[in-house]
Amino acid sequence: MPTYNEITLAKELIKFPTITPIDAGIMKFLAKKLTAIGFNCKILEFKDKNSKPVKNLYARLGKSQPNFMFAGHLDVVPPGDLKDWTIKPFSPAIKKNHLIGRGANDMKSAIASWVVAVNNFVSNNKEIKGSISLLITGDEEGVAINGTKKVVDYLKKKKEKIDFCLVGEPTNPNKLGEMIKIGRRGSVTGELTIIGSQGHVAYPHRANNPSYTIIKILDEIKKLKFDKGTKDFQATNLEVTKINIDNTADNIIPGIAKASFNIRFNNKHTSSNLKNKLNKIFKKITKKNKFNFKIKYRVSGEAFLTKPNKTTYMIQNIIKKITKIKPQLSTTGGTSDARFIRKIAPCLEFGLVGKTMHKVDEAVSISDLKKLTKIYYNILECYFE
Numbered sequence: 364m365p366t367y368n369e370i371t372l373a374k375e376l377i378k379f380p381t382i383t384p385i386d387a388g389i390m391k392f393l394a395k396k397l398t399a400i401g402f403n404c405k406i407l408e409f410k411d412k413n414s415k416p417v418k419n420l421y422a423r424l425g426k427s428q429p430n431f432m433f434a435g436h437l438d439v440v441p442p443g444d445l446k447d448w449t450i451k452p453f454s455p456a457i458k459k460n461h462l463i464g465r466g467a468n469d470m471k472s473a474i475a476s477w478v479v480a481v482n483n484f485v486s487n488n489k490e491i492k493g494s495i496s497l498l499i500t501g502d503e504e505g506v507a508i509n510g511t512k513k514v515v516d517y518l519k520k521k522k523e524k525i526d527f528c529l530v531g532e533p534t535n536p537n538k539l540g541e542m543i544k545i546g547r548r549g550s551v552t553g554e555l556t557i558i559g560s561q562g563h564v565a566y567p568h569r570a571n572n573p574s575y576t577i578i579k580i581l582d583e584i585k586k587l588k589f590d591k592g593t594k595d596f597q598a599t600n601l602e603v604t605k606i607n608i609d610n611t612a613d614n615i616i617p618g619i620a621k622a623s624f625n626i627r628f629n630n631k632h633t634s635s636n637l638k639n640k641l642n643k644i645f646k647k648i649t650k651k652n653k654f655n656f657k658i659k660y661r662v663s664g665e666a667f668l669t670k671p672n673k674t675t676y677m678i679q680n681i682i683k684k685i686t687k688i689k690p691q692l693s694t695t696g697g698t699s700d701a702r703f704i705r706k707i708a709p710c711l712e713f714g715l716v717g718k719t720m721h722k723v724d725e726a727v728s729i730s731d732l733k734k735l736t737k738i739y740y741n742i743l744e745c746y747f748e
Contacts, residue, residue: 365399367482369736370462370729372396373475376437377455377464383438383505386418393437393474393499397422400482402497407517409509417502417509421518424485425494429526431746432496433481433739434511434704435474436503439466440721447723461726469720472727473531473735474499480739492747496525503700507663511700515707527674528710529742530701533717534693539731540686543679544712546668546694547702548596548627551634552604553641555580556657557649561618573620574608576652581606581622583644589632595668596629596694629694630666664702668694669709674746678711681741685734713738 379389394404402422410416423430442452442465450456455464462472481495498518502510518525535541557577562570581603589599605623626637638660649656669675671692683689690713704710715735719725 365396365482367396367479369472369475369479369732370457372478373462373467373472373727373732374455374464376471376475377462377466378453379437380453381438381466381501382441384415384417384502384509385438386501389437390418390420390499390501393478394420394422396478397497400424400478400485407514409513411508414506414508417500419501419510419514420497420499421514422499423494423496424481425491427493428524429746430494430496430524431743432498432525432528432708433477433531434498434528434700434710435470435477435531436500436510436700437466437471437474438501438504439469439471440504443723449724457729460729462729462732463724463726465725467727468533468715468717468725470531470533470714472732473533473714476732476736477531477739479736480743483740484743488747493526495743498528498704500700507700512703515703518707525704525708527746528701528704528708529678530699530704530710530712531714532699532701532712533715533720534696534712535714535716537716537718538686538688539716539728539734540682540688540690542693543675543682543690544694544696544699544701545671545675545692546595546630547664547666547696547698548599548629548694549632549634549666550625550627550663550698551637552623552625552661552663554659554661555622555624555645557620558655558657559616559618559620562616564614564616567616570616570618571653572616573654574617576648576654577606577620577622579652580645580648581624583648584624584641587640589637590629593629593631596631596666599626599628599632601626628666630668632666634660634662634665664698667702667705669705669711672709674709675711677745678713678742681745682713682738685738685741
């Protein structure tokens with residue numbers, strides 16, 4: 364068996380400038396590492412006419428059930444202004460017991476920890492009663508069209524059964540061990556256009572100004588009380604994200620006003636129900652004020668909850684034993700690729716501390732990285748007992 368170290372492997376992964384959807388050879392590199400352990404690897408490239416091609420990896424060790432899967436992503440967000448970094452973002456360095464580099468936190472280091480944990484587990488166990496698999500995408504930070512979503516469709520077609528999935532996202536707010544994600548809120552974005560009639564400001568009776576109507580609409584939808592939250596989820600919330608009136612002159616009444624909003628919703632709602640509720644408001648206000656409207660929705664995912672089972676509690680106990688913190692079972696935060704995977708398997712998310720993800724000098728504690736490898740190793744040991 365090869366000898367892998369999580370710090371060395373994390374550094375090697377960070378060196379690949381994999382800004383979504385650039386692969387830069389990273390899937391081939393990881394597949395080679397996994398093949399050496401005994402995995403059967405398949406690099407899956409998907410493309411869409413409106414988006415760039417993306418390389419993904421599905422790897423499996425063993426042929427029998429149960430199949431325990433780890434999921435994650437190797438793509439990263441852009442580093443921003445390089446002058447703000449203390450190092451080159453894709454030339455990782457260790458400073459003050461922290462590994463710094465783009466993707467160190469979100470989430471190349473967690474993937475490195477998992478690979479090392481699996482390698483150690485396979486080295487110490489000649490026979491595994493089941494299978495271990497990995498689903499690694501290069502399209503999590505982007506539009507998420509040609510990534511995990513399509514790999515899940517591929518696995519369904521192949522009738523590949525996944526019994527449980529652990530997603531390695533950085534789930535902990537401040538300390539390793541604080542939080543396991545057992546679900547996520549849904550997300551729907553709306554792009555609203557109010558169509559009026561352009562005219563001269565000196566002759567308002569000859570125009571129909573959409574700006575006041577869009578303000579009325581935004582005020583009404585922001586005041587909506589969708590729910591009070593649930594035992595597992597915080598209350599549904601709507602935020603206005605953009606208001607735009609593209610008018611280059613001060614003596615023209617605009618003809619069009621646009622706005623965007625996003626709703627993060629719990630499992631009391633579906634995106635369809637929310638759309639219907641909002642559309643009624645748009646129709647009521649625009650009809651009263653003699654305007655037309657257009658609305659375009661984009662659904663990132665529906666709200667979901669993985670009901671805690673014995674695997675959930677087993678993982679919670681392992682984390683508590685190693686970190687001395689009992690992790691909270693949470694559904695807070697944004698969306699993740701668990702929204703696609705939950706269609707084929709129960710899943711939860713646990714990884715590193717997410718304090719520096721997407722920031723300048725993104726970093727992970729070396730101590731946390733080693734503890735995470737230990738946690739992942741213990742999860743495999745208990746699951747396949």
